[in-house]
Amino acid sequence: MIEVVSLIDAAPPRVFDLELDMDVHAGSLPGSQETATTSTGRRQLALGDEVTFHARHLGLNWQMTSRISAYEPPYHFVDEQVRGPFRALRHEHHFEDLGDGGTRMTDRMSIHAPLGPLGAMVTRLLLAPYLSRLLRQRAIHIKRLAENVDRRR
Template sequence: MEVVSVVNAAPGTVFDLELDVDVHAASLAGSRETATTAAGRRRLGLGDEVTFRARHLGVWWRMTSRITAYDRPRRFVDEQTRGPFRSMRHEHCFENLGDGRTRMTDRMTVRAPLGALGAVVTRIVLTPYLKRLLKKRSVHIAHLAEAAHSRIRAKE
């Protein structure tokens, strides 16, 4: 699945917000999401792991992901190392559109356990649900990034 948004802020600002675990948790506050890093840092870097705990679809979930690729401010990838999915890979891309604007693209691939049944559940339930979460998160990131961008422009 893919979610694309245009944010009125520089790629570095958007990139940094996407790697901030406090911002992540706040973007999904409705699910009572928490994020704990192995390193204790708020902003993740290459090799860092983060464990998320949240209530989704009426069930408490726990998932640990690692940052497996990092190219600031263009791209990073996080992949599940432990959790509910057979596999999960989330690629975050940031394209500089000029004039302080960024195209943010989230690409996520998920494979559920349970073979054919898991594939059906993924297509019918998980993919639409995760796409809504990615859209909600992108709106939150855009709001924070654009507010920061406005403050910077006001100082100039």
């Protein structure tokens, strides 16, 4: 299980919406050349929507389709791989209202690679640290966008 916790000086609805925006998602990892195509054509995901990601990671081209399987705005949503390179991938997004206009954003990701014990070793030594770095990078991007809102409105 990978877990990344971020404190963001913005309300949960703002952070929640940014996390479900596929343009924001793709922009958070410029080095991966990531694109996201949604099943609905909308950039903002909701319950049941699917999104297919194309990206370059670890020197390889990857394609993965995930579905939003749980959706409780503005506090929680889950995306799960329905097609892709992993035996299973589940990514939980939690947004806790800190009561002062801030949010504790927690990403929890569980991944299971194919190839049994070999896949488990590759996950532990390579994939988990790499995905943890990606989640931290994405969280920094979300934090920057969420906190740079014109608060006079």
